[in-house]
Amino acid sequence: MSETTPVNTPTVVKLGGSCLDDLADGWWDDLARHGQDRPLVLVHGWSKPLKQLSPRYSEPSAVLRDRYGNQSRWTTPEVIADIKTVSARLGEDVLGRLEQRGITAERLLGSDGLVAAGEGEHWWWRDKQLVELENLVGPITGVDPAALKNLQPGHAYLVTPLARNAAGQEVNTDADRAAAAIAGATGATDLVLVTDVAHLLIDGEPVRRITAKVAAAFRDKGATGGMRKKLRAAGEALDAGVERVVIGSAAVTDLLAARTGTVITRT
Ligand SMILES: Nc1ncnc2c1ncn2[C@@H]1O[C@H](COP(=O)(O)OP(=O)(O)O)[C@@H](O)[C@H]1O
Numbered sequence: 001m002s003e004t005t006p007v008n009t010p011t012v013v014k015l016g017g018s019c020l021d022d023l024a025d026g027w028w029d030d031l032a033r034h035g036q037d038r039p040l041v042l043v044h045g046w047s048k049p050l051k052q053l054s055p056r057y058s059e060p061s062a063v064l065r066d067r068y069g070n071q072s073r074w075t076t077p078e079v080i081a082d083i084k085t086v087s088a089r090l091g092e093d094v095l096g097r098l099e100q101r102g103i104t105a106e107r108l109l110g111s112d113g114l115v116a117a118g119e120g121e122h123w124w125w126r127d128k129q130l131v132e133l134e135n136l137v138g139p140i141t142g143v144d145p146a147a148l149k150n151l152q153p154g155h156a157y158l159v160t161p162l163a164r165n166a167a168g169q170e171v172n173t174d175a176d177r178a179a180a181a182i183a184g185a186t187g188a189t190d191l192v193l194v195t196d197v198a199h200l201l202i203d204g205e206p207v208r209r210i211t212a213k214v215a216a217a218f219r220d221k222g223a224t225g226g227m228r229k230k231l232r233a234a235g236e237a238l239d240a241g242v243e244r245v246v247i248g249s250a251a252v253t254d255l256l257a258a259r260t261g262t263v264i265t266r267t
């Protein structure tokens with residue numbers, strides 16, 4: 001973010017479902033201070049809150065893989081309802097924390113005009129078998145930033161990354177990739193992916209800086225699970241014009257200042 005960045009350009013922060021309820025008071029203090037200078041768009045995940053809601057979300061069958069090996073939650077209308085239940089609860093908590101610290105905040109479902117999705121895959125690997133099933137998941141095809149009407153310093157949006165497909169159905173999307181698409185569409189210079197690990201690790205070693213090209217090469221041979229999706233999201237954000245993506249588990253201003261975390265840039 002440079003001195004000349006317009007005041008309504010947001011910082012987009014993806015709050016990992018893995019760590020959302022572990023973020024300490026000091027973390028929120030830091031975010032709120034940053035939010036006095038920049039509009040905030042927070043995009044949250046829900047992996048851990050869903051597991052806390054019901055043990056069935058910890059079962060291996062809760063997650064499917066497409067033919068390229070990308071993992072995705074098996075999403076039925078009941079799962080969407082559960083996602084909304086946990087998102088409403090955690091939304092209340094996040095909005096309260098921000099408001100206590102002087103940031104006005106509102107919730108927005110991606111499916112309420114912000115995020116559009118295309119047709120999803122029909123064949124999925126489930127329990128080592130390739131099966132045809134309806135999975136209410138779709139790739140993101142567009143973001144309409146007009147849905148974020150009030151981008152200004154002192155205000156935050158908390159986005160639940162559901163989307164709507166061309167048939168009008170509400171579908172699930174990947175939260176990191178949704179954050180990347182939102183960052184691109186809002187002209188954000190920085191995307192911060194807050195998670196439960198301090199750095200991207202390659203061969204067990206923390207990576208402080210990496211280019212999109214090297215990150216993509218590692219993604220396709222070495223990264224697994226959640227990190228694979230983050231590296232994919234990082235590449236998409238940089239392709240959409242974002243200048244830097246930072247992955248880590250620290251305060252947002254420490255990550256933005258590259259004091260910790262992994263910084264990913266185009267070159
Ligand atoms: N190369 C890697 N470096 C760091 N973390 C990795 C790597 N490969 C896989 N991971 C896993 O990615 C996880 C973060 O992704 P994820 O569980 O989806 O978190 P979040 O809910 O925050 O999005 C880490 O907890 C770690 O187990």
Ligand SMILES: CC(=O)N[C@@H](CCC(=O)OP(=O)(O)O)C(=O)O
Binds near residue numbers: 044071137173
């Ligand atoms: C399609 C798909 O799998 N969507 C993800 C979206 C949430 C997410 O990514 O949450 P984390 O931040 O906890 O990883 C899911 O339902 O788990």
